[in-house]
Amino acid sequence: MTESSSDKLIEALRKAVSRTSMLAEGNDPKLDSVVRQIRQAITKGADANEIQDVLNAAEPLLIQSDEAQLSRAKQVRNCLQDLIELLEKQNTSSVPQNEKKQLEAQIRINWQVSSQWPHLLKGFLSLAEKTLVQTEHNPSKSSFLKRFFNRETQVITPKNDQEIMVQISHTLAGLTNNLMLPSHYDDDISDLNKALLGNNNLQQLPALLDEVINLIMVAIGKTQENLTNYLNQLNKQLASINESITSSYHSQKSLSESREGFNTKLQQQVTNTSQAVKGASDLDSLKALIDDRLSTISTTMSEYRTQMLRQEKHATQSITQLKNKVTRMEKDTASLRSLLQEKLAQAMTDSLTDLPNRTAYQDAILPLCKIMQKTQKPICLAVCDIDHFKKVNDTWGHLAGDKVLRLVPKQIRSILSKEDLMFRYGGEEFVIVFPELTLTQATERAEAIRLAVAKTPFNMQGEPVSISVSIGIAELIPQEEPESLFARADKQLYLAKESGRNKVMVNK
């Protein structure tokens, strides 16, 4: 390998490793520190031995990470077993034994496979549902599960059922607490635990169980597992690249050693020849001596040439192998990047309505306002809130509330143009941005939205229900920050609510 091609390769490796390790950061503090050490060693140009030391030090941490995964798996298995036991304990309906056995078998086979955990929890939900079907055929048994799933017909939870439900909630809260997820999930876990522990309402339980499943699916089933696999893979690739660099270093070394050996041998042969020439007594013996020496020198040279050719071939093979390894690492980097982009898109989307969420709004609004200010075009913002939404939840239940939350933005979308942007800002509040519309035009569109929602016949358990929205609207003024634009529109929303709701109020 020539010096410049080996330098280029090592430089390419450094870049690839630095870039890939940066992508993998932020998921587990301990693995982060390993990744950082690897990157530092590579960036400061550490030699093969130093890099090997860092990789050796990384190994116990990767083993620890595996052990943590095993302990999480045990938590999940115990939780599922507890949930099945709780189902059996409630004495108003009997759990179908076939399904129960099937679920237990699945738990035995799959408890260590984190991507299967959501399926196992769903299996528990389905077992519970089957218990319900069974009791529907036997109406004399009034199951707590019947009320659990058939939320519309029962609102008050009897005391015995409440106790079982509280135990189920506590078991689930224990599970979410022990998942050991990355710290950016702390808020989600704490919200979910609060909801679980504070809940004594059977109606909320299936939705909460869904939340638990979502949390496991997003945090463990996909990202975490992929990244752990990726880091293990990265570790292996680094070790193998390290081996290739060490071996090409050795072959370079032995090449220069054999060159030195050849020089010494050649010099020795020349010295021997000149000494022999000095000592030669006649022309014939001098001729024979020189012939003999020349043939020795020629053998040495041809041996050297053969050795050189062999080593050059070996060096070419090493270069090809190294190139292939770099290409593989680049490919892995690209697939990890697309996985992270997918996660980012998920993080920007509200899962209930599929609308871009508040984070997406905050990312979009500043550049949008800047462009409009620069091009001197108008832009308006509307804050839209469903009226008396709490009453919808209280009267028809949380799932009916969710249905309204999905339907209202669909109505709104039917009025918007494709340039208008809608975000779920939080709860029952939506933000709509109207780029390039004047205040008058945006107000007309907001009024059309209000009318469309008010006219839509919503249906709750066969009963027609009127839903309306209140809207506050404002236009961006020169040099204004997006926060101030939002505050002015929000104030108008407040006034719309104050003056009786189902209104559009404009900041003029």
Ligand SMILES: Nc1nc2c(ncn2[C@@H]2O[C@H](COP(=O)(O)OP(=O)(O)OP(=O)(O)O)[C@@H](O)[C@H]2O)c(=O)[nH]1
């Ligand atoms: N079903 C459901 N309810 C939600 C969701 N997010 C927030 N809520 C509920 O939305 C309700 C909002 O109620 P309030 O802020 O008191 O307002 P409101 O009842 O709409 O009354 P006004 O805004 O004054 O007309 C609360 O009961 C929240 O629990 C959700 O994702 N799904």
